Amino acid sequence: MIHTLPDEYRDLLERPLIGILATVSPDGRPSLQPMRFTWDGAHIRMSQTIPRRKFVPLQANPNYSFIITDSDNPARVLEITGWLVTVGGDPEGDFYRELGRRYGNPDEPVPADVDDRVVLILDAQHFIPKTAPTAPSATHAS
Amino acid sequence: MIHTLPDEYRDLLERPLIGILATVSPDGRPSLQPMRFTWDGAHIRMSQTIPRRKFVPLQANPNYSFIITDSDNPARVLEITGWLVTVGGDPEGDFYRELGRRYGNPDEPVPADVDDRVVLILDAQHFIPKTAPTAPSATHAS
Numbered sequence: 001m002i003h004t005l006p007d008e009y010r011d012l013l014e015r016p017l018i019g020i021l022a023t024v025s026p027d028g029r030p031s032l033q034p035m036r037f038t039w040d041g042a043h044i045r046m047s048q049t050i051p052r053r054k055f056v057p058l059q060a061n062p063n064y065s066f067i068i069t070d071s072d073n074p075a076r077v078l079e080i081t082g083w084l085v086t087v088g089g090d091p092e093g094d095f096y097r098e099l100g101r102r103y104g105n106p107d108e109p110v111p112a113d114v115d116d117r118v119v120l121i122l123d124a125q126h127f128i129p130k131t132a133p134t135a136p137s138a139t140h141a142s
Numbered sequence: 143m144i145h146t147l148p149d150e151y152r153d154l155l156e157r158p159l160i161g162i163l164a165t166v167s168p169d170g171r172p173s174l175q176p177m178r179f180t181w182d183g184a185h186i187r188m189s190q191t192i193p194r195r196k197f198v199p200l201q202a203n204p205n206y207s208f209i210i211t212d213s214d215n216p217a218r219v220l221e222i223t224g225w226l227v228t229v230g231g232d233p234e235g236d237f238y239r240e241l242g243r244r245y246g247n248p249d250e251p252v253p254a255d256v257d258d259r260v261v262l263i264l265d266a267q268h269f270i271p272k273t274a275p276t277a278p279s280a281t282h283a284s
Contacts, residue, residue, distance in 0.1 A: 034274035122177035136246035
């Protein structure tokens, strides 16, 4: 477990990949959600709607884990752990549009629930490179 | 959240895909690990080494979440939640070899740590179909 992002895994945070966010509900159950994200070198940002179930767990227990698999080489995986720093508003949908541009949908319309949209700002504390087992369908199975 | 596996998601459990297992450590932090698995219609089985960190959390907090993404269509995702039922031994490495065959490596050698290998038997309580956001590199982005 390391506190600095290894250079050879930096691309997994910089590329528009889909990660899996793990949170823990107040009753101690883990929950998973595929998420788009941005990375500024220190924080991961994600868009969320306040009524969504994912948001409540992070308020009660701010610890998260986020795992990103290299879509070009599924054996390359990076887990990032840390905690929720703060929740920002996104009343104009600016962050939502930023995600759309990053993920190749520059014309993605702002969703109808934009008034409930928030930006989760997650501190990245640990970077844990992993080697995933590979499946027969893996593009570059090792 | 449903208690029966929907027919249209059954393939995600039957195909040799790599899933992401979420467990919760005793201090309440979620942790993630890519895992191979088998499915018999009621239970998910995975191979684990006793000293591995993943195992301890599931003993203290048996709740897990497991998420499987369709490698052919990353928008198709199934989350399964439940709890650890029991831990079986695998002293001869039979289950480990079964995983090897399922994942296209029938000649995969039994690992050196076979004496420490166990089989996690996980009850599948809830099946939660999800639609994941898609990335530019997704094969079948919707």
